[in-house]
Amino acid sequence: MTAHHDSGPSGWVHRLAPAPADAPGAPASSEPTLTEATARLGEGPVAWAVLVGTELARVITREVPELGGGPAPFETLRMGTEAAVLRSLLLLADPAADRTVPEESLLGDREFARRRVGLDKVLRGIRVAHAALAGALMAACRERAAPADRAEEFLRISELLFGFMDEFSSRMTTEYLTEHDRWLASGAAAREETVRAILDGQPVREDTARELLAYRLEGRHLALVAWCESPAAGDLQRAAADLLHLRGCSSALILPTGRTTLWAWGDPQAPHPAEAPPGATYPEGFGFAFGSVRHGLTGFRQSHEDAQHAARVMRLNPGGTGPVVDYPDVELPALLSADLPALRRFTGDELGALAADSPHAEQLRRTLRLYLRNERSLMAAAAQLHVARNTVTYRVKRAQELLGHDLTARLPEVMAALEAARVLGPAVLLKADEAHEA
Structure with a gap:
């Protein structure tokens, strides 16, 4: 040297x-x-x-x-x-x-x-x-x-x-x-080929697939897409298996798809998966996107598709969703963001200056969203925000001024735009030079 x-x-x-x-x-x-x-x-x-x-x-x-x-x-x-x-x-x-x-x-x-x-x-x-x-x-x-x-x-x-x-x-x-x-030459190849055939909608013999995968295909399925920032595949597989167990799955199919990514499925006993215990922690740099609970061979594929959509939402707003996301919780933004440029235009059109990517606009959006979700109850929104009723009144009035149009006339569109902004954050919001807060 x-x-x-x-x-x-x-x-x-x-x-x-x-x-x-x-x-x-x-x-x-x-x-x-x-x-x-x-x-x-x-x-x-x-x-x-x-x-x-x-x-x-x-x-x-x-x-x-x-x-x-x-x-x-x-x-x-x-x-x-x-x-x-x-x-x-x-x-x-x-x-x-x-x-x-x-x-x-x-x-x-x-x-x-x-x-x-x-x-x-x-x-x-x-x-x-x-x-x-x-x-x-x-x-x-x-x-x-x-x-x-x-x-x-x-x-x-x-x-x-x-x-x-x-x-x-x-x-x-x-x-x-x-x-x-x-x-x-490995058994992993046959397992992956079988899984991909199912995901592609190709005909498979369920009994043969069940034996090869060591996993039942006829029951309920909860799909998971997981990844980590550093090559720790063993830790990722253990974390995925543990998390599926916490969600009420008695068995799991784990399929590594790279050094830092995997697909998995579990068999939840209930139609709605159990929540992870309060205070549960996850390794730094890990992400877990769950699909919906679905049934049978078709459900195996559909739950995976849901998990892929949830993973896409997480990657659009890194750090804004937390390390674990369930597809039902982000279903609307996931569907809307299939065409992200169009969604960004939609959000700007519906929210006006309220679509600004700033702490003040975010505070007003959150207040307006909770006010509308609580059927316009000032008291209910104030309780959830831990602020005074008059504060909610002021914020709702200010938010409606920034909208730039009549809220009542386009209520479903405004609520959809607020939900997209909540989940996707900067991916659909306007920069300071695109939106002006009066």
Whole structure:
């Protein structure tokens, strides 16, 4: 391991650093990878790689959405792109450096195989990353390298990235196919194929499926979609099983769909699942989206669809719904948000300035919503808000002024918009420059 330096034509690599206004965020790479890179490149280039790695992950998920899928899969992808940027910088600083594809990138590749993302999508993601990384390195070289060295450095960047990405694609293909074959040879493959057949509405023999899945398909079902921010699949599976048990399920089917995501089903004994005990806590960074309780093979599929909708609502407003959400509690916003841009326009049209994303507007929306849900009872709303009756009177009057139209004439629409704003928050609310509070 050698100390970093900034002399010579490639010295610009050691002078890399994020712009003062750009916060790189927390690194996604492993501690050994970061320690080695910092020792050989310096803190500035490593911080630059973290920032560029995050941007590469965003570009990839925008161009190839199948490689995303939520916060946890994005973090896995970011870990791989960040490691690739670091390895590229190490090679630019020292052509004799190790050219091996980083293990962090292979972890994401294996997850793509387990999630059944097509190899063509994976290779397209690599091409997108190649183009974006080349652009970032060329721009950085243009800014930091001496004018006399730029032409040679541009050529070196191009040749190095072409060779590295060619080897990268080859190794990722091999690893993908190996993981895919390993998955096919496991019992998990048969279980997942059976579950996906049911979800796709394909005909299946219930007795054969029941034996393979070790789970009854003819009774009630409560579906769960769960995820975590870091690779802790074992903990996630235990947490999902424990939570289904707390909801009144005597048995459960747990199906991991990636390193940080899973699908699950339980068999609740009652038509409405039990609530978790008061004060129940959940691991940090975990999310649990439940469907509705439904019956039979069709209900197995429908409850899962409900859970997917609930998960989408949670991801639209991270932190605004809590770690556990039941589909019946967010059903209306889930249905309305199938077309999010249209819902945002609807919310703005119905609520006017009351749709502003501000604490004051939120207070007025909550007061108006409780007032309407309590059949316009000032006393009932005041009791739920723990404020005086006159306070509710003032807030309701102010909220109706901000609506900009007659509340009575469009009561169902206004209540739907208030519910969407409550659950989805900033995803459907207006920014300060879009809404003005008088």
